Amino acid sequence: xxxxxxxxxxxxxxxxxxxxxxxxxxxxxxxxxxxxxxxxxxxxxxxxxxxxxxxxxxxxxxxxxxxxxxxxxxxxxxxxxxxxxxxxxxxxxxxxxxxxxxxxxxxxxxxxxxxxxxxxxxxxxxxxxxxxxxxxxxxxxxxxxxxxxxxxxxxxxxxxxxxxxxxxxxxxxxxxxxxxxxxxxxxxxxxxxxxxxxxxxxxxxxxxxxxxxxxxxxxxxxxxxxxxxxxxxxxxxxxxxxxxxxxxxxxxxxxxxxxxxxxxxxxxxxxxxxxxxxxxxxxxxxxxxxxxxxxxxxxxxxxxxxxxxxxxxxxxxxxxxxxxxxxxxxxxxxxxxxxxxxxxxxxxxxxxxxxxxxxxxxxxxxxxxxxxxxxxxxxxxxxxxxxxxxxxxxxxxxxxxxxxxxxxxxxxxxxxxxxxxxxxxxxxxxxxxxxxxxxxxxxxxxxxxxxxxxxxxxxxxxxxxxxxxxxxxxxxxxxxxxxxxxxxxxxxxxxxxxxxxxxxxxxxxxxxxxxxxxxxxxxxxxxxxxxxxxxxxxxxxxxxxxxxxxxxxxxxxxxxxxxxxxxxxxxxxxx
Numbered sequence: 001x002x003x004x005x006x007x008x009x010x011x012x013x014x015x016x017x018x019x020x021x022x023x024x025x026x027x028x029x030x031x032x033x034x035x036x037x038x039x040x041x042x043x044x045x046x047x048x049x050x051x052x053x054x055x056x057x058x059x060x061x062x063x064x065x066x067x068x069x070x071x072x073x074x075x076x077x078x079x080x081x082x083x084x085x086x087x088x089x090x091x092x093x094x095x096x097x098x099x100x101x102x103x104x105x106x107x108x109x110x111x112x113x114x115x116x117x118x119x120x121x122x123x124x125x126x127x128x129x130x131x132x133x134x135x136x137x138x139x140x141x142x143x144x145x146x147x148x149x150x151x152x153x154x155x156x157x158x159x160x161x162x163x164x165x166x167x168x169x170x171x172x173x174x175x176x177x178x179x180x181x182x183x184x185x186x187x188x189x190x191x192x193x194x195x196x197x198x199x200x201x202x203x204x205x206x207x208x209x210x211x212x213x214x215x216x217x218x219x220x221x222x223x224x225x226x227x228x229x230x231x232x233x234x235x236x237x238x239x240x241x242x243x244x245x246x247x248x249x250x251x252x253x254x255x256x257x258x259x260x261x262x263x264x265x266x267x268x269x270x271x272x273x274x275x276x277x278x279x280x281x282x283x284x285x286x287x288x289x290x291x292x293x294x295x296x297x298x299x300x301x302x303x304x305x306x307x308x309x310x311x312x313x314x315x316x317x318x319x320x321x322x323x324x325x326x327x328x329x330x331x332x333x334x335x336x337x338x339x340x341x342x343x344x345x346x347x348x349x350x351x352x353x354x355x356x357x358x359x360x361x362x363x364x365x366x367x368x369x370x371x372x373x374x375x376x377x378x379x380x381x382x383x384x385x386x387x388x389x390x391x392x393x394x395x396x397x398x399x400x401x402x403x404x405x406x407x408x409x410x411x412x413x414x415x416x417x418x419x420x421x422x423x424x425x426x427x428x429x430x431x432x433x434x435x436x437x438x439x440x441x442x443x444x445x446x447x448x449x450x451x452x453x454x455x456x457x458x459x460x461x462x463x464x465x466x467x468x469x470x471x472x473x474x475x476x477x478x479x480x481x482x483x484x485x486x487x488x489x490x491x492x493x494x495x496x497x498x499x500x501x502x503x504x505x506x507x508x509x510x511x512x513x514x515x516x517x518x519x520x521x522x523x524x525x526x527x528x529x530x531x532x533x534x535x536x537x538x539x540x541x542x543x544x545x546x547x548x549x550x551x552x553x554x555x556x557x558x559x560x561x562x563x564x565x566x567x568x569x570x571x572x573x574x575x
Contacts, residue, residue, distance in 0.1 A: 396454070
């Protein structure tokens, strides 16, 4: 239900708050002494090369950013961060969510009064808005063309809050030029390529076929080479990540990821995917597999870190998850252990409840999630400088520096102007220590997917086909070839459908608060599902447990939630 990315780290809330406090907002050149932003770098054209001026250490402004998602801090003195600071005159200290929910972390920051300069509060952005601690974008946006370019006027209007103003933007999922995506970043039922190879690459369309294959493979191959036991299937139920168990029924019925509801395109009315026949079939299947011993016995209590640790061993044959929730945390680890050569990489399957149905697991094009994004807080001493930095991060030379690195060190350019990496460069860029000391992506700041402004290269190395192909282990290459796929997306066989500005509906529900009956219902529904869905899966008597769960669920008054969501939908479509 959420769009969150990147890897986890461990840090207490107290440390996180201490990092946010006491930041240097006035360098020796003292922004406060002048009403004008000092020496802001100008671009020669929109998205063009950054001017040649370099800032001295005394001229560099230090900003802070908190992102309510797990992530990895880079080292002080990071090479590329320092290079960006020389070119743009700004350096940002990023801190990340650890050990708390979005709402808990944001609530602590608001209560402390020690606001960072930039913040992405995840699904708690509305709390920041309600606390009146965010700077409106409206009077600034037209002055920053790179930033303004990221959305149409109609799309920008979707970010407006109750007072009619824009306070944040989800500026890290947008595509410039041609869509070059190779990764299926969203949700799917994932399976290790060695399992598919073992069964001669069968066509797997349904949930039943998927679990049948996992059962047969595990029976024939019960252990890893080191003797550890294979786990056919696991699930993540911790906190907001319980979407890994919760929202599959919408996909299994052939709908896209609206996250909180199903939109019937024929009637433009909403359905509750929690109570459909497919939901019953799905959870009954999980219950059967759990009682057979196919599903991880620890699934209901494992933490995210424990889940990632298990996936990193190669023991887990399959799971339902979103790519960004696991792949960035485990792929390098699998490679370092040689488990990719064993076939432990995962590929996505777009399953449906019955064979022959179309699926919509993959979103082609951009997803407009207007419920969260990067914001500038009222604690920022130089708002114009902060906006200028967001804008200039999109200059092509800076974008290349963030994601490709330094030419000659992290990538080379061939005679046709195409960027590429040597094998040593790829290995180096995959090393966590090198990432911390050298690379700086500013991963929740504005960025583009798609085609570079030169019309040749990909904005992201992983979308440059030569680089994507070079990074694939042989078992993964064989799997793609067997299914006639060029990349992960092709494995899904997802239907391409047009979606309106209302999509995804979770961007509305994520902003619901307990100030309305629908918001109260939404909160209670989540609590009940979080508690009862693991119980349903582990029940000795599924039918009885499901009936009890439905009683608890219906007592939350989901009809209040659906009614308010219908109002949101009607408002967008002008009904």
